[in-house]
Amino acid sequence: MVIDDRLRSDLDAPRKQRHTAKWIIDRLLDEHDGAGVVSYWMVREYVATRRRETRVEVGREPANAFIPQEHLPGREAEVDFGDVAIRLRGELVTCALFSLRLSYSGKAVHRVSASAGQEAFFEGHVHAFNVLGGVPTGKIRYDNLKAAVASVIGFSRQRVEADRWTAVRSHYGIEAF
Known part of the structure; x- marks a missing residue:
């Protein structure tokens, strides 16, 4: 005191x-x-x-506060799809890297493709779901969703999904975020 x-x-x-x-x-x-x-x-x-x-x-300094993230097993995942530079036969080549990581365990599945087209994006999902033995039951967060987007609405974050992506997402029951 x-x-x-x-x-x-x-x-x-x-x-x-x-x-x-x-x-x-x-x-x-x-x-x-x-x-x-x-x-x-x-x-x-x-x-x-x-x-x-x-x-x-007394309010002279902010409190250090954090909110711990809690992820249930098999519920959530995160997908990143972008360029990666690899050396192929001594030459630097740009390819596409699909990466799906489960939020709870951190287990990740990666797939490198020659192009960054929709087919490579979809194949990455199919490969990851086969390796993991199923589809996450909750949301999948997407960092780069260009391959699944038909158009962006103005300057907002709203997107119009491509028809093929909607079909794949519906088939697997993916809730994209």
């Missing part, structure tokens, strides 16, 4: 006038007879932690 009060008073104090761990331990020993009860290292660790927490509590 005493240390917290000092740290709160430091919020408005000039930088050079703020309490250090050494200053706090000296004042505790002098004012509250803390000899043998607290050590410098205990106070130092407490001050290091509470200094930031105090700034967060």
